[in-house]
Amino acid sequence: MRLIAHISDLHFGMEDERIAEGLLEDIAGFHPSVVVISGDLTQRARKKQFLSAGAFIRKILVPCLVVPGNHDIPLYDVFRRTLTPLRRYRHYITADLNPVFQDDELMILGATTARAAAFKNGRISTAQIRDLAEKLCAAAGPLFKVLVTHHPFLPPRDDPYAALVGRGALAVGALEPCGIDLLLSGHFHRDYMGDLQSHYITVKRSILVAQAGTAISKRTRGDKNSYERIIIDQPDICFDRFAWDGRRFAKTMTTRYKKVNGAWQHFPRDIHETK
Numbered sequence: 001m002r003l004i005a006h007i008s009d010l011h012f013g014m015e016d017e018r019i020a021e022g023l024l025e026d027i028a029g030f031h032p033s034v035v036v037i038s039g040d041l042t043q044r045a046r047k048k049q050f051l052s053a054g055a056f057i058r059k060i061l062v063p064c065l066v067v068p069g070n071h072d073i074p075l076y077d078v079f080r081r082t083l084t085p086l087r088r089y090r091h092y093i094t095a096d097l098n099p100v101f102q103d104d105e106l107m108i109l110g111a112t113t114a115r116a117a118a119f120k121n122g123r124i125s126t127a128q129i130r131d132l133a134e135k136l137c138a139a140a141g142p143l144f145k146v147l148v149t150h151h152p153f154l155p156p157r158d159d160p161y162a163a164l165v166g167r168g169a170l171a172v173g174a175l176e177p178c179g180i181d182l183l184l185s186g187h188f189h190r191d192y193m194g195d196l197q198s199h200y201i202t203v204k205r206s207i208l209v210a211q212a213g214t215a216i217s218k219r220t221r222g223d224k225n226s227y228e229r230i231i232i233d234q235p236d237i238c239f240d241r242f243a244w245d246g247r248r249f250a251k252t253m254t255t256r257y258k259k260v261n262g263a264w265q266h267f268p269r270d271i272h273e274t275k
């Protein structure tokens with residue numbers, strides 16, 4: 001059994017300090033196997049914002065897998081944006097833009113999709129797709145395999161034409177034969193879930209998608225700040241969503257899936273917590 005905490009879109013510079021403290025307390029309390037941070041660590045990729053983001057991450061005492069988002073590339077500083085777009089991210093957070101977490105049950109791969117030329121959108125390169133497929137296909141044993149990107153592969157149900165990660169279909173086609181199980185992303189500041197097959201008609205493998213909302217930023221776009229705890233206990237997987245209620249992160253929904261004959265089945269139903 002493995003526990004993942006999936007947090008996203010921290011946007012230091014626009015963070016709510018009280019919520020940030022509450023999130024750190026939560027993470028320390030339930031002690032996940034790994035914390036996944038799917039990008040937009042800062043609001044404007046400024047040094048002070050990266051220092052705050054780095055200090056926050058260092059307070060997490062379990063392994064963290066981090067990828068940058070479009071906000072981690074300077075927007076208005078054209079010189080930095082063009083010549084050294086991720087320099088501050090690499091200096092203050094991590095130089096590894098395609099990180100890997102692996103133990104004997106879990107393999108998590110991160111891929112940087114933020115691109116200076118794409119502004120708020122993002123894409124995955126053919127070289128990254130090749131590299132991800134090689135790593136996933138080479139992994140031995142019955143590992144649960146996860147890909148983390150900032151930009152999403154699946155749109156929200158009420159916004160089917162939302163801009164997704166560029167070359168997403170190409171990536172999915174290359175990764176599905178290697179047994180990818182779950183995609184984790186952020187960017188839209190909305191939390192929702194689904195099966196990739198609902199959007200990519202050519203995909204034969206049942207692949208779950210979990211989108212995180214914004215964990216601690218004031219840029220909530222109407223939704224509450226939230227994060228997810230993911231419990232992987234094959235063939236079962238459980239997603240617990242925790243949302244900030246003004247005082248603490250409270251569980252607001254539990255979504256369970258079971259893998260039956262190779263397909264993730266929603267089981268038995270979403271459980272909405274009443275608080």
Ligand SMILES: [Fe+2]
Nearest residue numbers: 009040071187
């Ligand atoms: Fe964001």
Ligand SMILES: [Fe+2]
Nearest residue numbers: 040069070187
């Ligand atoms: Fe973003």
